[in-house]
Amino acid sequence: MEESRFVRTEMLAPQAPPLGEIGWIRWLRDNLFSSWLNGALTLLAGAAVVWLAAGIGPWFANAVWNAGSLAECREILAGAEGACFAVIHDRWLQLLFGFYPDTLYWRPTLAFLLLFVALAPALFPAVPRRLLWFTAVYPGLAYLLLWGGTIWGPLVALAGVPVGVAAFLALRPALPLLAPAAGLVAPVLWWLLAAGPVAGLLAAALPWGLAPVGSAKFGGFMLSIIIGITGIAVSLPLGILLALGRKSDLFLVKTICVGFIEFIRGVPLITLLFTASLLLNYFLPPGTDFDIILRVVIMVTLFAAAYMAEVIRGGLAAIPRGQYEAADSLGLDYWKAMRLIVLPQALKVAIPGIVNTFIGLFKDTTLVVFIGLLDPIGLSTAIRANTDWNGIYWELFLFIGAMFFVFCFLMSRYSMHLERRLKTDHR
């Protein structure tokens, strides 16, 4: 009898997968046409992209980069649709520096470059810690570079810190609990009473310094960055203090902090800026008149600090009670418990919110245009007021928007990097 069974003894050669399951066809099916709805959405979105590209593409392709005025641009374009980026080419120094004297551009540029040196040890752990000394003196140096004047003003102001430390160290053996208060009061007294005359005397004796530049000449992205960076640097510690105050057991401290935070968060920034420009003269002793940029920085800082406090409060709330209790049971006092146990964890949790507040603050610096400072948006109006560039809109907006986008986007990327670096859990 013939054997009717068939047993295959060798393996079939593997076949290539069906054409619809590999390569770009599979990708298209999975990502673009997985259902009728998705297919329709894809076509709709694709049409939108094509429509936008067709509208904007020629505008970019025909862009004119070298011209003296909008009329000249139009002559070169000869009726074609095209951007006139010549305005950026013509005015970009002004958009960066405002009306800062052009022979002194090296000073803000140097201050900006040194900013990265000062920030590096705080931002990246690979940089030697010893550079933090430079970070500490940077505010005085930047002030000197930007505003000019004698070198003694910033030096005497910086001297307030050693004065405070000296008072703290001198009092610590005798009155350990009063020493921190003395360490805080001494520099304030120094700045209020002694700093002015001392700086005056030193400046008279040794007139070293740089050519002074008034605040009215400041503008453009330089102004945004000055206000933004100062606000960011000061609002973080202030926000931490406010958040701790709001979580405090001390009823009065808590009430005052809550009142301050809710008031600031309840009113628009623009009303605070108007307060700075219109009302501050009412609130200060008669005859006081201080710099408009300083006033704006103070208001922007207070505004950001209130938001910062709420973000940090969220971080504090996320720390389990056991951490506070563990710190107490180790015998740490309040400040040590906060500094060593609670805040490092709370701040880590709050990083995304903190950086969002920073980004918000930096974007809010554009609001100073309402009180007459020439930030980039104010400058765009000023440039348009010139007959050469009357009627130019989109190119300026695009440039300003792109600059802000780059700054804010970098900040948010850094925050993601920081989150990854500080991640200690093993999920």
Added chain:
Amino acid sequence: MAIFSDSTRGGFRLGMLIYDTRYRSLTIQVGFLFLAMAGAAWLVDNTVENLRALGKDFNYGFLGTRAGYDINQRFVAYSSDSTHGQALLVGLLNTLFLAAIACALATVVGVLAGIGRLSRNWIVARLMTVYIETFRNIPVLLWIIVMMAIMTEAMPAPSAFRGEDATASMILWDSVAITNRGVYIPEPLFTRGLGDLDIGVFLVSLDLVAVLIVGAAGIYAHLIITRHAEAVQNATGTRPATWWKSLAVLLLPLLALLWALGFHPGWPELKGFNFQGGIYMRNSLIAMWLALSVYTGAFIAEIVRAGILAVSRGQTEAARALGLRPGPTTRLVILPQALRVIIPPLISQYLNITKNTSLALAVGYMDLRSTLGGITLNQTGRELEAMMLMMLIYLVLSLIISAAMNLYNRSVRLKER
């Protein structure tokens, strides 16, 4: 005995105010209060002295005097003969109106973009990512100015709509005209209208009141029908069809009322140099509305995305395992949990919109800041009073919004025992 030795030994000494933990918090608080009061007193004293030096007093009498300026968008009766107080009210209503429509549109934009960014459709997800990152990282003031420039520079003039060879045309079946002077939309008109009711401060359209009452009654009837269906379902296990009943009670009375009032739309028409008829929405309003909506929409999109991602996959799978269809799964399982995460940050975005309406200054929209904090302030020279009143109003607005939203938040909160 040893436990109490600290407190009993020797009685009270001055040093204990600092060194004894029982008294230290009191000392710190008294010191803090003293500093705060001294600071406040210093400010008030300075203000009083400065006011005296300028020969000014502090009173709100100016609110009752003639304003003498016009406001181009008003929801209540106002003319240049009205008082500064009425100008304030007009400005406040403009602020509230702008905030309300911007919140509504921002929510729609944000929800769509947030879901779109999570879509499995590659091109939609990328487009939404680009939209969100672009709008979040550029100041809202720039967006407002860009929108205003688009409205005034890129839109056709009314004359472009005229003649045989018109270069522009109205959209949506000739009902909406977008021009560089503003947008014209159809208005509701009533041939047998009920007229207006004067309640002292402003006029209330009785037609609108009637429509609202009938609409609310319809919604109430719909709720009763659904509740009844629920009771039947609980008792018998089958749910009676309710959609046609609901549709009937929601629509029929409203249609009957509109017919009784003689409702007909008033179309905008090109007459002379400009459009006539219809509702005229100014460029400034449109620019503020669009800019605030798309800017805040980008933030809301991220909030929505985070809320959806916060509901774990297991929840969807569990709901499907229970036999729920996709619709009820979303409505009964996903949304209630996602909303709990979404609502609190959404509140603060609504607050941000309300505060950002004050940027209307950039485009000349007559909001609270432009009336009370702008023209009134400049005309009367009462900076202190006007600014303080304005801050107070914004503060009260913010507190009301956050209180209302917190109430809602409490109702959806996770109930733990």
